[in-house]
Amino acid sequence: MNGHDGYAVFFFPQxxxxxxxxxxxxxxxxxxxxxxxxxxxxxxxxxxxxxxVGKSPEGHEVHVELMVPGSMIRMIVSAQSETVFGFGPRVAAAAP
Incomplete structure (x- = not known):
């Protein structure tokens, strides 16, 4: 995805x-x-x-709420930028 926290929402071609x-x-x-x-x-x-969340032509942050019928969505993928993945206790990664 693009390295940000959020969700990628894929739609059916139709x-x-x-x-x-x-x-x-x-x-x-x-x-x-x-x-x-x-x-x-x-x-x-x-x-x-x-x-x-996007940017206006003037560079201001803009929030847009978009609603579509759930039947149009093919897949939702969580795109979290955490470096740790898997099961078990989460430990903060050391700064480089």
Whole structure:
């Protein structure tokens, strides 16, 4: 992903087609496929609510809440930048 904490949300191809131009400004087109990168996500309803963080043309941070039917989502991947992975106690990594 892009090294930030959050979630990468991948859509079914038919969903991207149905959403059309409305979804395009929010998509990140990476080698792993077009997806949304969200800071927060709530899947507890008919609509999946996603909080996106971006920059305005003036450089200010902008928060956008986007909601789509849950049936449009193919996969959600957690993209946490923790260096420790696996089971067991978590110990802070030493600074380089």
């Amino acid at each position: 969903a991207l087609e149905a959403l059309g131009d409305a979804i395009k400004p929010y998509l990140t087109d990476q080698p792993d496929g077009p997806h949304l990168f969200c800071k927060e996500i709530d899947t507890g309803g008919a609509f999946t609510e996603m909080m996106l």
